[in-house]
Amino acid sequence: MVKITDVARHAGVSPSTVSYALSGKRPISEETRQRVEASIRALGYRPHAGARALATSRSKVLALVVPLRAGIHVPVVMQFAVSVVTTARGHDHDVLLLTQEEGEEGLRRVADTALVDALIVMDVQLADPRLPLLRSLDRPSVLIGFPAEPAGLTCIDLDFKAAGERCVEHLAGLGHRVVALVGSPPEVYVRQTAFAQRVVQGFTAAADRGRLASSVHPCAASPAAARAVAEQLLWEQPALTGVVVHNEAILEPLIDAFEELGLRVPGDLSVTAICPDELAESLRVPVTSIALPSGEVGARAVELLVKKLGGKAVPEATLLAPRMTERGSTARRAVA
Amino acid sequence: MVKITDVARHAGVSPSTVSYALSGKRPISEETRQRVEASIRALGYRPHAGARALATSRSKVLALVVPLRAGIHVPVVMQFAVSVVTTARGHDHDVLLLTQEEGEEGLRRVADTALVDALIVMDVQLADPRLPLLRSLDRPSVLIGFPAEPAGLTCIDLDFKAAGERCVEHLAGLGHRVVALVGSPPEVYVRQTAFAQRVVQGFTAAADRGRLASSVHPCAASPAAARAVAEQLLWEQPALTGVVVHNEAILEPLIDAFEELGLRVPGDLSVTAICPDELAESLRVPVTSIALPSGEVGARAVELLVKKLGGKAVPEATLLAPRMTERGSTARRAVA
DNA sequence: TTCCCCCGTCGAAGCGCTTCGACGTTTCTC
DNA sequence: GAGAAACGTCGAAGCGCTTCGACGGGGGAA
CATH class of the missing domain: 1.10.260.40 (lambda repressor-like DNA-binding domains)
Structure with missing residues (x-):
């Protein structure tokens, strides 16, 4: 050497x-x-990286904790990880990959051994057990998603509330008066991340504001559940013409179910979704959607971290404004 | 501290x-x-990790280079990465994530700065430009996949030739006499990894050995291409009753196409695939398949690397025996 | 009893790099 | 034209850890 x-x-x-x-x-x-x-x-x-790290007490490595839990949309995680690595490299940093499985002990380990300078934590829960640890660590971190108590932490995510609102407003703008939200699986609403609730808040608020009739339906991640929700919707809201879907797994089956029930998309029913662009594009009926901008979130997270490492102050909360792309799944309401 | x-x-x-x-x-x-x-x-x-690395010239970190190229099945990569991290942790090592994009310079960087002790390289091409570099590096590496000239390198992968054979033998055992292989997109066969060719070799060899009529059809990764291949097969091989699919993206559309053309699976047509188990399971018609054991490959790759780091000799080539899981998509040939 | 060896521990050196203080040499400034 | 300031470079210390050689003490072999 x-x-x-x-x-x-x-x-x-x-x-x-x-x-x-x-x-x-x-x-x-x-x-x-x-x-x-x-x-x-x-x-x-x-x-020599180790020698430099020893002398400077900077390893120039960031930790990235990726979720493993079932129900996570894998391509989104991957895209996120790639964008984190790419952005980190642009700032002369490398990325150490940790799995959720390692838990708090893993975070403490890489932080306390000075293996990494800072941490990015994905898939943050409302009452995440890692929060106190992250607060006490001597290294900066950025959370993807917002816990119930974000004070003292740096968080970033899509503005899901605004996304919910935006979908309703889009439908309202096209003349729709009766709308429904088909959301995440029921368990998501009780135990998991906050984003599901925020979508509901935005959806409901915008519907009320626009005086639309609205309803909210959690939905499990199976085609059968999608089918069931579709039937229930037709039964309960015969005048329904606009649907917002916030559930990657059932977007396609749900549309299929509607069409099998005799509703053309977008002829009889307009559908918008909150999901990754690639998914919205790849469907048989390309869906007007709010992008889940995993790449951008990853890049921004790294930039926040680098700023913190540089001693600069950063905002505690960063909400990314939703961006909607119109595709073929929404249309002006047919006047019967 | x-x-x-x-x-x-x-x-x-x-x-x-x-x-x-x-x-x-x-x-x-x-x-x-x-x-x-x-x-x-x-x-x-x-x-302190840096101090220890300096004193021992061991960082206890492994580099993992993940592919970005289009056409890579993302969940497979993710599963692989997770199993690498998990296994590495079991051996008291961490994992640094690199993207293909960094290229040879990236490999050289992490190796020469002693940031990592060893490297795992995924998505190896037949004539991969990184091969000479990997040979010259002073740190051990393991390749996922086999290049044309694997001498002097440690490689591991599913035994794709055996997988191709196994599919044919399974169909032959059920009485099928006319079979076809629907393979990867055409460009894969010319430029990319070797695994596509090996499947063809195994498929053809087994068919010849068993005196089956057989044909091979590359297929682009679009539903339209799948449909076209299905039609072509019916036209060219009216007696066809067995199909082997080695192309994740078109497995489902191809089966749909067959059924739309009036062929029931498995009633009229038996289908087997080489693909991740999760995909085979999740289809409308669960498909009898040879698993793409990404988790196992990742774990084994780490173990090889750890052995090498321990100064032990390891085999240059490790071929994982194919494992077939029978599901609903194959049946004994109906005797007309 | 004597010698040797092993056990358990210590001190010091060294891994490769950064950084602080120091010093001679220029270059300004008034 | 003298003093101050800036420039360009060097030597040494130190980052936190491992490891080598050394050493005193106790037990076994002779």
Whole structure:
């Protein structure tokens, strides 16, 4: 292994000069710098990460904790991870991958051993057991999603409330007067993340504001459940013409069910969703949707973290404004 | 930060004794060890990863390079990554996540800076540009998949040739005499990984051996392409009763197409696939399939790497035997 | 009893890097 | 033209850990 003293000898300077030439933390004459750089290239020198981490107490590594729990939409997680890695590299950092499974002990371990400088935690629960730990850690962190008590933590996510509102407003703008929200599986509403509730809040608020008739239906992640909800909706709200779907797994089966029940999309029924763009695009009937911008969230999370590492203040809460893409699944209400 | 000297002072011993008590590399009296461990707990001591890496020239971190290329089945990659992380943790290692995008420079960087001790490279191409680099690196690596010239490298993958054979034998055993392979998109066969070719080899060899009539059809990853292949098959091989599918994206559309063309699965047509179990299970018609055992491959890859790091010799090639799970999509050939 | 060896522990060196203080040399500033 | 300030470089210390050699004490072999 070639080390800094080798470079120094080769270039005829002291090791500290090499270090300064590299970091630019002190002025070095142009000529010396050139010579040092030439030696570095000639010898193929790379600073030893561990030594540097020891001397600077900065590892230039970020931890990323990914969820494993069933019901998580895998492509979203992957896209998120890739964008975190890419953005981190752009800021000269690497990414250590941890699984949820490791739990609090895992977080404490990588933080306390100084393996990582900072942490990104996905899939945050309302009352996440990791919150006190994250608050007490001496390294900064960013949470994806909002817990019930976000004070003292940096959180980022799509503004799900606004997303719910936006969907209703879109439908209202097309003349729809009776709408329904088909949401996440029931258990999500009780135990999990806050985003499901926020969608409901936004949906309901916007419907009330616009004086639309509305209803909310949790729905399990199976085609059968989708079918059941479709039938129930037709029975309970015969005048229904607009549906908002916030449940990746049943988006397609639900549309199929509606069509089998004789409702054309978007002819008889307009459908909008909150889901990844790729999903909305890939369906038989491309769906007008609010994007789940996992890539952007990942990039922004890294940027927040890097700022914190740089000693700058960052907002505690970052809500990404929803962006809607119109596709073929919504239309102006047919006047009967 | 609490360091080893703090523990030493607290326990009334020297730092080296603490180190030996922890590593067990020299005998330490039971009583002293107890005292040291008590101090460690009392102070919450964690060895500094960078310092340890510097002293031992071992970071206890593995690099995992994940593919980004389109056409990769994302859940498979994710499952693989999770199993790598889990297994690595079981061997007291962590995992650094790199994207294909970083290329050779990225590999060189993490290896030469001693950020990682070893590398796992997924999605290996037949003539992968990273091969010479991996051979020259001073750290061990394991490739997922087999390049054209695997000599000097450690590779692991499902035995795709055996998988192709196994599918044919299964169909032959059920009395089928005319079979077809619907494979990966055409471009895969020219530029990409070797596994596609190996399936073809196994399929063809087994068909010839069993004197079955057979044909091979690459197929693009779109429902339309699936439909086209289905029609073509019926036209060209009217006596066709057995199909092997090696293409995740079109498995479902292809079955749909067959049924729309009047062929019941498995009544008129038996279908087997080489794909992840979750996919095979989740279809409307659960498909008899050879599993793509990404979890197992990941775990085995880590174990190979750990062995190499321990100085033990490992086989250059590891081929995982195919495992078939029978589901509802194959049946004995109806005797007309 | 003597010698040797092993056990248990300590002190010091060293891993490769950064950074602080110091010092000679220029370059301004008034 | 003298003092101050800035420049460019060096040497040494230190980051926290492991490990090598050394050493005193106790037990076994002779």
